[in-house]
Amino acid sequence: MLFEAVALSHRYADGCPGLDGCSLAIRRGSRNALLGANGSGKTTLLQHFNGLLQANSGSLHFAGAPLDTSRAGLAALRRRVGLVFQNPDRQLFSASVVEDVSFGPLNLGLDETTVRIRVAEALAAVGLAGHADRPVHHLSFGQKKRVCIAGVLAMQPEVLLLDEPMAGLDSAMQSELEALLASLTAQGITIVLSTHDVDFAYRWADDIHLLAAGRCLASFAAGDLPQHAEALRQAGQSVPAIVELQRILAAHGLIAALPAMPSLAALLPALTSREAI
Numbered sequence: 001m002l003f004e005a006v007a008l009s010h011r012y013a014d015g016c017p018g019l020d021g022c023s024l025a026i027r028r029g030s031r032n033a034l035l036g037a038n039g040s041g042k043t044t045l046l047q048h049f050n051g052l053l054q055a056n057s058g059s060l061h062f063a064g065a066p067l068d069t070s071r072a073g074l075a076a077l078r079r080r081v082g083l084v085f086q087n088p089d090r091q092l093f094s095a096s097v098v099e100d101v102s103f104g105p106l107n108l109g110l111d112e113t114t115v116r117i118r119v120a121e122a123l124a125a126v127g128l129a130g131h132a133d134r135p136v137h138h139l140s141f142g143q144k145k146r147v148c149i150a151g152v153l154a155m156q157p158e159v160l161l162l163d164e165p166m167a168g169l170d171s172a173m174q175s176e177l178e179a180l181l182a183s184l185t186a187q188g189i190t191i192v193l194s195t196h197d198v199d200f201a202y203r204w205a206d207d208i209h210l211l212a213a214g215r216c217l218a219s220f221a222a223g224d225l226p227q228h229a230e231a232l233r234q235a236g237q238s239v240p241a242i243v244e245l246q247r248i249l250a251a252h253g254l255i256a257a258l259p260a261m262p263s264l265a266a267l268l269p270a271l272t273s274r275e276a277i
């Protein structure tokens with residue numbers, strides 16, 4: 001396991017519980033969706049994974065060892081585990097795109113040529129190759145978000161944490177981001193993202209971790225989601241539209257069994273059958 005959280009609890013300074021006995025595990029190289037309603041603890045958990053927040057009780061292991069929260073330990077952790085904030089304005093602070101994306105690799109002490117190559121690669125990966133010299137404050141929300149991702153990719157992390165990456169993006173930008181995530185997965189990078197979009201979680205993730213009130217109610221392979229309808233309901237989530245459609249078709253005898261991972265293409269023969277539903 002890459003991350004293993006056991007009974008993790010975090011109380012904010014005002015006494016509000018951010019996490020309340022959260023246990024879950026993240027497999028190396030997998031795509032993970034932390035799925036939950038607002039306030040369920042997704043952001044708090046992601047910030048534990050890169051040591052930005054520390055638990056009041058419980059344990060968190062990374063790569064088989066307890067998370068090292070010394071200054072040097074946290075610096076080493078953040079080289080391996082990159083976090084992209086939900087709000088790009090919290091993450092971007094340099095005047096230009098190239099300065100912002102260079103900041104992390106320069107901090108690693110890499111030489112200028114290596115930094116230049118890494119920055120160019122990271123900007124190309126997020127589709128911003130021609131934007132290096134633009135002032136950050138001239139960029140659109142979606143472009144700012146991509147600069148944030150480039151800044152983390154330039155560190156060449158093993159794990160990418162993304163807080164609500166799809167929020168505020170139009171559907172074309174969401175598709176581009178999904179394609180980028182697919183290429184990162186193909187490179188072996190472990191991805192953990194938060195979302196409240198059950199359809200996206202079902203379509204994209206290997207593992208779904210259902211969060212509610214600071215706890216993980218259930219972790220399951222995305223393909224097993226239909227068996228967790230009750231836990232989804234408890235977490236304030238609906239069943240994905242494609243799963244609901246499949247259930248209705250099955251209830252009317254238009255499909256025999258529930259296929260493992262339904263898609264519109266798989267359901268098409270039933271949808272186009274002449275029998276009335």
Ligand SMILES: Nc1ncnc2c1ncn2[C@@H]1O[C@H](COP(=O)(O)OP(=O)(O)O)[C@@H](O)[C@H]1O
Binds near residue numbers: 017
């Ligand atoms: N800085 C903070 N101070 C006090 N309470 C907070 C703070 N950030 C989050 N919380 C509380 O912690 C709980 C979990 O929040 P959060 O992790 O932001 O959830 P999510 O990302 O799923 O919306 C919520 O009850 C929220 O109000």
Ligand SMILES: [Mg+2]
Binds near residue numbers: 042043044163194
């Ligand atoms: Mg959040």
